[in-house]
Each structure stands twice: as C-alpha cells, then as structure tokens.
Amino acid sequence: MTSSIKPIESRSVTEQVTNELRRSIVAGDLAPGSTFSLRSIADQLHVSFIPVREALRNLEGEGLVITRPGRSAQVTPLDLEDLRAIYRLRGNLEPALARESCLVITDAELDRLHEQAVEYGKTHHSIHTVFEAHHAFHAEILAPAATSWDLRVLNSVWRAAERYIRIGFGKQNPGENTRIKGEHERLIEVFRGRDPDAVAAAVLSHLKENEQSARLALVDEPRAVALEF
Template identity: 70%
Template sequence: MTPSVQPIDSRSVTELVTNELRRSIVSGDLAPGATFSLREIADLLNVSFIPVREALRNLEGEGLVITNPGKSARVAPLDLEDLHAIYTLRGYLEPQIARASCLLITDSELDRLYEQTQHFGDPTHTIDTVYESHHAFHADLLAPAATTWDMRTLNSLWRAAERYIRIGFKKAVPDPEENLRRQREHEHLVVTFRLRDPDAAAAAVARHLSLNEATAQRGLAAYTETV
C-alpha cells in the first residue's frame, strides 16, 4: 500500500526564505547597503542556517545581495548606472516585440487590458500594491509576439528593475495625480495597440519606458543623497 503522506522537499524552505528576503529587499524594508548576519536572518525567520545560506546564494545571483567572507551579507547598493543599463536593454527589446504584438493581439484581450488599466487609477493604490498587476499588464500586452526566450529575458530584466522601481517611485516627490497618470499612460498603450500600427506601438512602449526610468531616477537620486 502506497503511503498517503508525501515526503517534504527541503527546497521549499529555501524558496520561502528566498521569497521573503527578496520581498524585503525590493520593497526597501532591507535598505540598500544594509549588512546583516546569516544568524540574524535565521533567527528572524525561525529557520535553520542552511536555507538562509542557500537563499542568499540565489539572491546574489539576482544581484540583490553581496555575501561577505564568513557569515554575513550586505544588500546590494543602488546604482543609477545599473538602472539605466536595464532600461537600455528593455528599450531595445520591448518596442520591437510591440511592433509584432500589436498585429497579433486580439480585440478581446485589448478590451480586458483596458479594463485592467482602470484599477491603476484607484487613489488608494501605491506602487507596491500595483506592481504585480503592472508587470502582468506588460507581459500580456507583449505575449502574442514574444518567444519563450523573449519572456525569460524580459522577466529577468523586470526582476532586476523591480527594486529600483519600487524604491524610486516611493521616494519621488509625491504627486497626487500619479495614479491617474499611471492609468492614462496604460490606457494610451492599449489605444495605440488598437491602431495596429507597428511604428506607433513601438514608439508608445519606448515613451512609456523612458517616463518610468526618469521617475525612478529622480526618486533614487534624492534617496541616495540622504543615505
């Protein structure tokens, strides 16, 4: 008789620790440049030393932490040149995919995405509460023309940019119209894709990326001057 209880995969603990540390870093709860011991993190999360060490290896591979000799680590500092490099790569890739996607995406999918943009204007939202839906919006907008490798590359770039965007937008000078601006920006993307004009779609995506980078750069510049 086959046992009904399945063995526990120890990697799940490492994944949980990785996810929690990543969340703390990209949200800014663990500040850029902050140092901590592996034992401190293990005690805070009530786990053993081993999954913390494995989690930090994962996060070091993502460029989020720098491990030090011994048993300590440091949150990777913010680098505005890195942010620009990430957006330069996105600026090469995303507009080109948009050129093809605007010809392939269905009207019903554009209707759904337009409806999703209305949530971006909710005044109660912050960059933290809309980041995941914002990520999904852009993935779905490009998906009809994106290859598996396109999406792998984009997800890597989006993850690399996440900490900069979350912290940068939160540190930018507060704008009471920010949520409405975000809604209108994304409405504009959908409306432009409906034109089925590759040049217009590519230009709209490039403009959107440029605006987002500029906002993040302003917030991060102010932030790095105070730390």
C-alpha cells in the same frame, strides 16, 4: 535589521524564502547597501540556515544581493550605471516584442488589460499594490510574441527596475494611481491601432520617461515624484 520581513510560519522551501527576501529588497524594507547576517534572516523567517543561503545565491544571480565572506550579505547598492544598463536592456527587448505582439494579441486580451489598467486608478489601492499587479500587465501585453527566454530576461530586469522605482517613490503621491492608469490606457489604445512602428515608439517613450524619473529620484531631485516600473 528591519522588522518588516514577514515570518514564514513553517519550515520553508528555498523558493518561499527567495520570494520573501526579494519582496523585502524590491519594496525597500531591506535598504540598498545594508548588510545582514544569514542567521538573523533565518531567525526572522523561522527557517533553517540552509534555505536562506540558497535563496541568497538565487538573489545574487538576479543582482539584488552581494554575498560576503563568512555568513553575511549586502543588499546591492543603487547605482546610476546599473540603472542605465537595466533600461538599455529593456529598450532593446520590449519595443521589439511589442512590434510583434500588437499584430497578434487579441481584442479580448486588450479589453481585459484595459480593465486591469482602469483598476490602477482606484484610490483604495496602495502604490505597492499597483506595482505588484502592473508587473503582470507588462508581461501579458508582450507575451503573444515572447519566448520563455524573453520572459526570463524581462522578469529579471523588471525586478531590478522596480527596486529603483519603488525606493525612489518613497511614499504615495495622491495623483499617482490616476497617472499610472492613464499611461497604461494610452498604451492599450496604441496597441489597438496595430501599427508596429507606433507601438514600438510608444513603448520606448514610456521606458525613457520611466528611466528619467528613476534617475531623478536616485540623485534626490525633488521633481522625481512621477515614478513607475
């Protein structure tokens, strides 16, 4: 059992336990395929058994854990077919939303997102810090065209994709912050052109490159070093 889960100092609500377990799974602190008892998690988080059980139900619904008979659970293993399904969903939804969003998102919002993208390139940020912020970037650039249900679905598949990417990346590549900065600056520039076809194509290309990088990491190819959520 890993010791990297951060203890929750006081009795926690289920949402807090869910968030901490999700963070540990997505970051790879709880390894894919690993099993653990609900009691051991409760002890590490300094909470009772009940919120852990409820949190695991939430995470099972997100595809991150598999609950087992008795009081144990397994972190869902990584799988090529699951990765393909994740990116099929993203490829159907994100380019379509981007086509609409580019016509209504304001210049001021694009300026703000550009500043956010520039921030990714600063070398004092760890790759994990960049991933945390860049989830919000993708939500915000699509938000003008997205419904609450779109965002619920996207949040679920983004978390699933991020787990593959962050675990596959392993340790930070010194040039990765600069690469991520450049990728997102280019997306902003395409959005500024207000051409729905060009925007949809750019988003789809972005997703295909990310999926390929994740696939290479999953089969342990040494080339898989340029990974991104």
